[in-house]
Amino acid sequence: MITARALSFAVPALALALSACGSEPQQPGNDAESFAERIGAGEATPAPGGTPAPAATATPQIAQPLPGAAPGPFARGTLTDPASKTCGAPLMGPFMGKLADQATRAEIAKMLGRTDNLRFVAFGSGGNVNPDPTNPRLSIMLDAQNIIRDARCG
Numbered sequence: 001m002i003t004a005r006a007l008s009f010a011v012p013a014l015a016l017a018l019s020a021c022g023s024e025p026q027q028p029g030n031d032a033e034s035f036a037e038r039i040g041a042g043e044a045t046p047a048p049g050g051t052p053a054p055a056a057t058a059t060p061q062i063a064q065p066l067p068g069a070a071p072g073p074f075a076r077g078t079l080t081d082p083a084s085k086t087c088g089a090p091l092m093g094p095f096m097g098k099l100a101d102q103a104t105r106a107e108i109a110k111m112l113g114r115t116d117n118l119r120f121v122a123f124g125s126g127g128n129v130n131p132d133p134t135n136p137r138l139s140i141m142l143d144a145q146n147i148i149r150d151a152r153c154g
Contacts, residue, residue, distance in 0.1 A: 076131055084131075084153045087138040088112045092151035100146050112138065122146075130154050 074080050084090060091111055098104050100120055109115045117137040121129055123144040132154035141150040 081131075081153075083134070084151075086134055087117070087136050087153035089138060089151040089153055092138075092140065092148070095140075095148050096150075098148055100140065100142050100148050104148070108140065 081089070088111075092108070095104060095108060105120065109118065112118060118140070119137065120140045120142060122142055123146075129139050129141070129152060131152045135154040137154060139152045139154060140148055141152065143149050
């Protein structure tokens with residue numbers, strides 16, 4: 001048996017459920033204006049034909065080179081790595097861009113004070129050279145024209 005109290009709760013709930021029956025929630029449009037409205041809510045848009053203002057950006061900070069490193073982008077084990085002084089790579093700066101002929105090779109050996117642990121790596125064979133700043137062997141990297149392009153420990 002249904003009591004009057006239970007009926008007083010059931011009637012408003014039934015009326016609410018029936019009123020929601022045929023109505024669906026409004027879906028956002030799939031056109032450009034609706035999309036722009038969704039992603040740019042609260043942002044000012046420039047007038048038609050106007051130039052948009054750039055967003056604020058942070059200026060990148062560039063670290064100072066470490067003492068003993070050659071100028072240029074840092075690459076571990078190369079002459080830009082100050083730890084590579086174990087093999088003498090930072091001393092090779094004056095030879096960059098020079099032809100690796102017999103006279104230049106002799107100058108390099110004289111500057112290093114040794115010929116052991118020194119190798120000239122021809123173009124195309126760099127796959128076997130793993131830069132290691134703690135290795136005493138100096139690898140002089142050559143391009144296809146026999147020009148010195150890099151010096152690496154390892």
